[in-house]
Amino acid sequence: MLNKKLKYKQFLENYTDCPSEDFKEISGNFCRWISINDYENNFKPLNIITNPPQRLLNDSDKLCMGYGLSFFDSPQNALNRYSTLFEKQKRAHLKEIFKTDKGTQIAVIKIEHEDGLANEPNATNGHFTFHEYELVEFKEKIKSRINIFADDGTINIEI
Amino acid sequence: MEQLTLKYKNPVFNNSLVRIGDLINYDGPILSLFEDVRNGYLYLFDWVDRIEQYNRWLIFQIRSKDILEFIQKKITYLELFKNTVKNTYYFTDIINNNLNNYRVIQLEIVPEKYYPNANDYFDKTDCPSYDKIVSFLLNKKSENLYLPNTSISSINNHRTQSQTVIRKKSRNLNEMQVNSNSPRLTRHPLTAPNKNRYDITGITIIRRSEFNYKKHA
Known part of the structure; x- marks a missing residue:
């Protein structure tokens, strides 16, 4: 029997209902943005990353879901959401910061029931939050990687 | 940077x-x-x-x-x-x-x-x-849309008669106060059916739109 204690439990306990009851174990191939190199933050939740610093104005910005990992239900949805957020960056240099923070590849990752808990994917963009169990190492579960940017520096339209 | x-x-x-x-x-x-x-x-x-x-x-x-x-x-x-x-x-x-x-x-x-x-x-x-x-x-x-139904000079006259309106910070229209010498905030009889109008001794306050005036906690 694998350990089904959630990672970062000590932080999750500070919230009521975190993660909420609608989070369930899932299995299948899902997608997450990662950096080309095995960047140490590739599988760290936002609230755990200290460098670069998370964008906070006060402690209320540290939400429960910030202790989970962002995933998408398909490569195309992962690409579309990346493209949308990339274009939303309000200043040119912030696009470069976005690329550094979020990476420039989509990793296809095999998730199994014993890996953790997920909520339902967003009906519009396919995004969901995944809270890992304690001993899970997603780095070892990457099945393939897809480049987000084409050789000319533009974002790929389709996968 | x-x-x-x-x-x-x-x-x-x-x-x-x-x-x-x-x-x-x-x-x-x-x-x-x-x-x-x-x-x-x-x-x-x-x-x-x-x-x-x-x-x-x-x-x-x-x-x-x-x-x-x-x-x-x-x-x-x-x-x-x-x-x-x-x-x-x-x-x-x-x-x-x-x-x-x-x-x-x-x-x-x-x-x-x-x-x-x-x-x-x-x-x-x-x-x-x-x-x-x-x-x-x-x-x-x-808060910034209190419109006088009289001229500026008449408002000034009212002020000289110690009828200065004191607005509370609460942003609650119903909590608007006048000083102790002034008449109480009353609804103007001619505009009573219109809940967007109130009258304080000649200065009509028109509430421009439907807002929620529920008191802030």
Whole structure:
């Protein structure tokens, strides 16, 4: 029997209902943005990353879901959401910061029931939050990687 | 990180800024609205840069009218940015383990790269506090829309007769008070059916739209 204690439990306990009851174990191939190199933050939740610093104005910005990992239900949805957020960056240099923070590849990752808990994917963009169990190492579960940017520096339209 | 030219004329907020909500938020705040509770002035915290352990924010005072126009997509982010009160911008570098103790400094010049893109408009999907912010702004706007039904001179006459209206900070129209020598706030008999009109000894206050005047906790 694998350990089904959630990672970062000590932080999750500070919230009521975190993660909420609608989070369930899932299995299948899902997608997450990662950096080309095995960047140490590739599988760290936002609230755990200290460098670069998370964008906070006060402690209320540290939400429960910030202790989970962002995933998408398909490569195309992962690409579309990346493209949308990339274009939303309000200043040119912030696009470069976005690329550094979020990476420039989509990793296809095999998730199994014993890996953790997920909520339902967003009906519009396919995004969901995944809270890992304690001993899970997603780095070892990457099945393939897809480049987000084409050789000319533009974002790929389709996968 | 951009080199800044500073003015060294620092505002003192004394922890008087209260966060109303975020106009833009994804993976954390991008553009956040604050009110200075001492005077009701509104400020935007606009995320412009990051380096190592700091996030840099520009801070500028803004009118509620301009924020409403931004939300209504009548003006762009850039226009909102340029419509700051007195063309004054401050900045702060915030380190996450010291969120409540940051120093705010006035800028002499805003670096060009910190100006927002020209064609960006408000997007409701990025605004998790939409209802709260709009309600707040409309209430705030209503405070500034007390229209006299008489001339300015007649209002001044009323004032000389010690009938000065004292407005409470609560932003609650029903809590508007007059001083002890003045008549009580009463509904004008001729406009009684219209709940948007009230009368205080000749000065009619017209509530311009349907706002929620529920008392703030």
